[in-house]
Amino acid sequence: MQLFVDQLTNVDFSYLDAQRGMVGETWWASALLDGALDDQGMICDFGVVKKVLRNWLDDDVDHRLLLPVKSPNLSYTLENDRVDLSWQYADGKTLRMKAPKQAVALVDAEAINAESVAQWCREQLRAFFPVNVEQLTLSFEAEAINGASYHYSHGLKKHDGNCQRIAHGHRSRIKIFIDGQRSAEQEQLWARQWADIYLGSQEDIVSHDNGEIHYRYQAQQGEFELWMPEDHCYLMNTDTTVEFIASHLAQTIKLQFPNAEIKAQAFEGVNKGAIAIAIA
DSSP: OEEEEEEEEEEEEEEEETTTEEEEEEEEEEEEEEEOOOTTSOSSOHHHHHHHHHHHHHHHTTTSEEEETTOTTEEEEEETTEEEEEEEOTTSOEEEEEEEGGGEEEESSSSOOHHHHHHHHHHHHGGGSOTTEEEEEEEEEOOOOSSOEEEEEEOOTTOSSGGGSSSEEEEEEEEEEETTEEOHHHHHHHHHHTTTEEEEEGGGEEEEETTEEEEEEEETTEEEEEEEEGGGEEEESSOOOHHHHHHHHHHHHHHHOTTSOEEEEEEOSSSOEEEEEEOO
16 A cells, blocks of 8 residues: 655755756655555554654755765765865866755765655655555655746855755746736846856855855854855845845846836745836
C-alpha cells in the first residue's frame, strides 16, 4: 500500500554549482510512503506526514546554502558552530563564505540536483516515521513557469527569521507591464541579466576590487561574510527584499519609458511576491 502527498510544501534555498556558481532555487516537495496498514487502517496519519516533512524541510533545507560535500570544488571547515568555505568555479574564480553553521546544509553528494538532495533527505528522515512505513520516497520539482524567470540569491540582514542568512535564494517569475500591456521583451531582458545572480546591498560592501565584492553584516544569528566574483553580482542601494526588488525594476524600467506607467510584479519563489508601479 502507498500513501502520497503531492506538493506538500516548497523550499527556497541556494546551492553551489561548478558552472553556474551560486544558484537560487525553489522546489516543490512531494512524498510517497510504502508500508503496511496499522490498527487504524492507515500507513501513517496525513497530519503526521505533513508535520514531520514540513518541519524538517523548513529547519534543514529551507533558506540554507546547500553544499555538495563530495565535490572537488568545495573546501570547508567547521569550528565553534561556524562554517568557513571556499568554492572553485570551473573558470577559476572563487566564492568564499563565513557564516553560522545553520546557514548551510552539508549534502552527501558530488553535485546538487533534485535527485541527490531527495536521496540525502530520505536518509535523514527515515527515523522520524513509524516502523510500518517501509519506504519513504521524496521528490522535488521546480514550478512550471510559462514565461521569463530567473534564479537569484541574497540575504536580508534585518530579518528576524532565516531570510537573514547571506546566501539563500529563489527561482522566480517576473511580470512587467508598460501602460497595462505585458512586455515579454523586458521580462526576458531582466531574466537574462539576473540569471544566477547575487543581489547585494551597497551598504553591506566591505571592499570591491580585483573583480571581487566582499560583503559583511551582523544579524541576529551571527556574523555573515561573503566574497563573490563581481560579474555574478548586481548591486542595489537598498536592502534586497522582494518589495525593493519590484520597486527597483519599476523605477529602472521607467527611465527607458519616461512617459509610460510601469508595473513590475516580482516573485519570491512560488505564488508570492510584490508589485510596484511607477506612475507616468
